[in-house]
Amino acid sequence: MSEEKKMFLEALRRKFKESPEEKQTKFYIYDGWKQSKRKREFVEAAQKIAKERTVPFYNPDLHLGGIPLGQRVLMPYRLSGTDIYCEGDDLHFINNAAMQQMWHDIRRTVIVGLDAAHTVLQKRLGKEVTPETVNHYLEVLNHALPGAAVVQEHMVETHPGLVSDSYVKVFTGDDELADEIDDRFLIDINKEFPAEHAAQLKAAIGKRIYQVCRMPTLVAMTCDGGTMSRWAAMQISMSMINAYKLMAGEAAVGEFAFAAKHAEVIEMGTLMPWRRARGPNEPGGIPLGYMADICQASRVKPEDPVWVALEAISMAAVLYDQFWFGSYMSGGVGFTQYATCTYTDNILDDFCYYGAEYVKKKYGGFAKVKPSWDVINDVATEVTLYGLEQYERYPALMETHFGGSQRAAVVAAGAGVSVSLVTGHSTAGINGWYLSQLLHKEEMGRLGFYGYDCQDQCGSANSFSWRSDEGLPFNLRGVNYPNYALNVGHQSAYCGIVSAAHGGRGDAWTTNPLIKVAFADKDLKFDFTHPRLCFGKGALREFMPAGERDLIIPSH
Amino acid sequence: MVEYKPQYYPGGSNVAANRRKYIDPNYKLRKLRTISDDDLVRLMGHRVPGEAYKSVHPPLEELGEPTCPIREIVEPTPGAKAGDRIRYIQFTDSVYFAPLTPYMRAWMGHMRYRGVDIGVLSGRVPLEARERDLEKVAKELVETEIFDPARVGIRGATVHGHALRLDENGLMFDALRRFQYDKNKGEVVYVKDQVGVPLDRPIYVGKPTPEEELRKITSQFRVDGEAFRNDKELIEFVQRIHMLRTEAGFDPNKVKDL
Numbered sequence: 136m137s138e139e140k141k142m143f144l145e146a147l148r149r150k151f152k153e154s155p156e157e158k159q160t161k162f163y164i165y166d167g168w169k170q171s172k173r174k175r176e177f178v179e180a181a182q183k184i185a186k187e188r189t190v191p192f193y194n195p196d197l198h199l200g201g202i203p204l205g206q207r208v209l210m211p212y213r214l215s216g217t218d219i220y221c222e223g224d225d226l227h228f229i230n231n232a233a234m235q236q237m238w239h240d241i242r243r244t245v246i247v248g249l250d251a252a253h254t255v256l257q258k259r260l261g262k263e264v265t266p267e268t269v270n271h272y273l274e275v276l277n278h279a280l281p282g283a284a285v286v287q288e289h290m291v292e293t294h295p296g297l298v299s300d301s302y303v304k305v306f307t308g309d310d311e312l313a314d315e316i317d318d319r320f321l322i323d324i325n326k327e328f329p330a331e332h333a334a335q336l337k338a339a340i341g342k343r344i345y346q347v348c349r350m351p352t353l354v355a356m357t358c359d360g361g362t363m364s365r366w367a368a369m370q371i372s373m374s375m376i377n378a379y380k381l382m383a384g385e386a387a388v389g390e391f392a393f394a395a396k397h398a399e400v401i402e403m404g405t406l407m408p409w410r411r412a413r414g415p416n417e418p419g420g421i422p423l424g425y426m427a428d429i430c431q432a433s434r435v436k437p438e439d440p441v442w443v444a445l446e447a448i449s450m451a452a453v454l455y456d457q458f459w460f461g462s463y464m465s466g467g468v469g470f471t472q473y474a475t476c477t478y479t480d481n482i483l484d485d486f487c488y489y490g491a492e493y494v495k496k497k498y499g500g501f502a503k504v505k506p507s508w509d510v511i512n513d514v515a516t517e518v519t520l521y522g523l524e525q526y527e528r529y530p531a532l533m534e535t536h537f538g539g540s541q542r543a544a545v546v547a548a549g550a551g552v553s554v555s556l557v558t559g560h561s562t563a564g565i566n567g568w569y570l571s572q573l574l575h576k577e578e579m580g581r582l583g584f585y586g587y588d589c590q591d592q593c594g595s596a597n598s599f600s601w602r603s604d605e606g607l608p609f610n611l612r613g614v615n616y617p618n619y620a621l622n623v624g625h626q627s628a629y630c631g632i633v634s635a636a637h638g639g640r641g642d643a644w645t646t647n648p649l650i651k652v653a654f655a656d657k658d659l660k661f662d663f664t665h666p667r668l669c670f671g672k673g674a675l676r677e678f679m680p681a682g683e684r685d686l687i688i689p690s691h
Numbered sequence: 692m693v694e695y696k697p698q699y700y701p702g703g704s705n706v707a708a709n710r711r712k713y714i715d716p717n718y719k720l721r722k723l724r725t726i727s728d729d730d731l732v733r734l735m736g737h738r739v740p741g742e743a744y745k746s747v748h749p750p751l752e753e754l755g756e757p758t759c760p761i762r763e764i765v766e767p768t769p770g771a772k773a774g775d776r777i778r779y780i781q782f783t784d785s786v787y788f789a790p791l792t793p794y795m796r797a798w799m800g801h802m803r804y805r806g807v808d809i810g811v812l813s814g815r816v817p818l819e820a821r822e823r824d825l826e827k828v829a830k831e832l833v834e835t836e837i838f839d840p841a842r843v844g845i846r847g848a849t850v851h852g853h854a855l856r857l858d859e860n861g862l863m864f865d866a867l868r869r870f871q872y873d874k875n876k877g878e879v880v881y882v883k884d885q886v887g888v889p890l891d892r893p894i895y896v897g898k899p900t901p902e903e904e905l906r907k908i909t910s911q912f913r914v915d916g917e918a919f920r921n922d923k924e925l926i927e928f929v930q931r932i933h934m935l936r937t938e939a940g941f942d943p944n945k946v947k948d949l
Contacts, residue, residue, distance in 0.1 A: 160859075206866040512934075524914040524918070527786075527913045537814075538854070539812070540813065542854075566937060570929075570933045574919075574929050576794065578912050579813075579912070580794045580795050580912075583813055588811070598940065
């Protein structure tokens with residue numbers, strides 16, 4: 136890629152206000168934390184709070200016994216693919232409402248098929264099910280799902296103003312059935328997806344009909360992911376009893392309850408084993424392929440699978456690295472900067488587009504060749520060398536990714552995404568990632584930290600393995616896969632490797648068409664078509680989340 | 692049994708040759724400076740010079756070890772014999788042509804020293820050993836060609852700096868400013884120990900190695916030095932390792948004749 140086309144240069148110039156090629160600079164002259172507007176704001180707020188609560192609070196002068204943060208430039212970050220710059224602090228999920236909402240929107244979602252319930256209603260209970268009854272039922276459930284009563288007397292209910300983001304919609308692959316569903320309840324595949332993708336999705340889903348239940352964000356904030364299918368199940372069964380005038384206790388209703396509440400439930404994430412114990416719909420149980428499908432960028436630019444993969448990568452970085460590893464697994468302030476390296480300053484973008492151009496020129500486009508050692512070696516090696524050389528040509532780039540884990544993730548992500556693109560095969564893509572890590576280690580003589588490197592140095596061996604304890608089709612792996620359980624800084628790229636393989640093939644989804652359609656929903660608070668832009672808005676404090684409690688707290 | 696001839700590192704480049712050289716215990720590292728035993732003890736900060744070694748168990752002779760064939764084969768190090776604590780020294784190596792890289796520190800250390808535990812991270816390499824053994828190893832690590840006063844740091848904590856640009860004097864960034872450049876002497880001087888406790892008197896560790904010399908002795912590939920891309924032998928070696936691991940992970944029978 137020619138100098139003027141390098142995508143990261145503009146951000147580097149703004150971050151350091153020096154030539155990115157400059158090899159020397161000045162340190163220790165930046166007045167510590169005071170150089171940062173955000174840190175100054177933190178100090179001001181903390182001093183006020185400390186006075187009020189009388190317990191000492193945030194005081195950056197305690198850092199290193201009086202040597203504050205900021206002996207070097209506390210550089211700003213550009214959200215890749217946007218013109219938004221922010222401070223690093225703005226990308227910590229606690230400081231970013233958009234990141235929180237992305238996670239809440241995923242966690243509060245369950246998909247529940249309606250066909251099993253309809254079958255029992257018709258065959259066992261003798262009820263008639265028609266588009267009209269379905270529409271009526273959906274109206275009842277939209278009343279009940281946020282937390283309202285539909286059957287019992289003298290019930291307490293939730294304030295609609297607190298749960299306004301809770302609703303149910305449905306989708307089907309059957310155009311005729313879709314036409315009969317009230318538009319207010321329908322995720323219309325024909326409207327939401329490019330024609331070619333819509334055709335693929337409808338063929339996969341067929342005549343079946345699925346509900347997408349969104350529980351209130353406040354529930355997602357105060358309960359756990361395992362709550363969601365239970366919340367949905369209770370409100371679904373009560374709404375069915377109401378809508379279809381069912382008896383509330385006969386044995387047949389037990390069968391119906393299973394069919395309606397449990398038989399066709401699809402959680403976003405599966406249960407975790409005891410050592411990482413969490414219920415369903417927690418980040419650790421969400422497969423990489425589901426994350427790639429939850430991202431909706433492919434609806435916007437299906438012709439640009441690199442951009443699509445980069446958007447998916449940003450979501451996975453936030454969810455897996457910042458929320459899961461950075462907080463659920465590690466505790467403490469978290470791993471923000473492991474994660475942000477993949478979605479800031481257009482660095483990974485540059486490496487991926489370099490790889491995309493390379494494979495287009497050499498192999499005639501995306502998904503044109505089958506995986507082979509020649510192709511994997513060629514593409515992964517070339518993109519790895521390119522990435523490493525950029526760090527060495529531009530000292531400001533090296534300084535931006537000041538930790539080896541950051542560089543290892545970004546370089547290997549470029550290699551993995553590129554192999555995925557050229558082969559249309561995510562397992563080949565992850566194999567390219569592992570080759571990249573080995574090359575990187577020999578080139579620099581360093582990689583990440585102990586826990587980072589471990590998986591990468593044995594990863595070649597499990598990339599094509601299908602043995603039960605280590606093998607799994609790559610799309611179905613995630614942080615619950617044994618070797619990835621400590622794998623901070625990797626999952627974001629892994630999600631991109633899945634995305635790029637299918638994007639390169641022109642697929643409408645990567646792993647589960649139901650997940651893909653469930654998030655093609657304009658009423659979600661988080662914009663899953665443009666996650667990086669959304670995170671940027673969160674950083675600028677321009678993102679309005681759900682789950683606010685103003686209605687029930689003193690005015691402030 | 693066929694005589695075993697170690698092959699320390701593949702590759703046709705000068706960097707690969709340097710790697711082979713440093714890993715090979717038969718190569719004697721060139722001594723470039725002298726740091727007194729007391730100063731080294733101060734820099735590490737584990738004990739006061741002259742203070743007796745603290746122990747975590749009685750000397751092995753007094754301890755009465757169980758009968759064990761491994762114990763008969765392996766001679767304990769002096770520190771282990773005495774029951775010393777395990778202590779550490781930790782280094783940060785700049786990406787700008789420092790003599791060693793983190794993995795080199797581990798590979799070299801494991802080939803040259805007994806009783807050491809070396810961890811590798813991108814920005815720091817802790818080496819742990821029984822205290823008196825550590826002091827012996829540390830002496831070689833600091834006094835020889837593999838230590839550059841400007842681009843190698845002795846840092847127990849707050850190691851941030853390996854990937855940062857150099858300062859106006861050519862020194863690697865150190866948030867704790869444990870070391871400084873003495874312009875009058877043209878030498879690097881430590882004013883704090885490895886965890887940042889101020890020293891009672893400064894410790895001079897010598898002049899920065901000239902850039903030209905660093906480029907000759909470094910074990911780092913860099914595109915503005917010796918590019919990894921040009922060492923085809925090394926790249927193909929890595930690709931082969933990767934292929935063998937992958938194939939064997941899928942089906943061990945596939946690699947029988949490879």
